[in-house]
Amino acid sequence: MKAEEIRGLAADELSSRIRELEEERFRLRFRSGTEALEAPLRLRSIRRDIARLKTVQRERELAGRGR
Structure with a gap:
């Protein structure tokens, strides 16, 4: 994912995608x-997709705070 x-x-799609990938990662690790x-x-x-998703999520949090 780019x-x-x-x-x-x-924002809700972002959160659901993170949850899905974390579940898949858990199953694969197990x-x-x-x-x-x-x-x-x-x-x-x-792991890298999760990091990208969380980075964008955090950028949005910080952008919302700056206003």
Whole structure:
């Protein structure tokens, strides 16, 4: 997911997307402890997407405070 796509999301869509990705990350990490993952690099991309989403969410919080 690119930052431009993320900035186009509404605040509630942003929060729901973060929740979805965190759940997926949890499931993948749990499964990786018991078996080999088909796509182990998916964990890295999920982690980075979560970071991008949280960064945009924080930017919006700070922009709202500055007004």
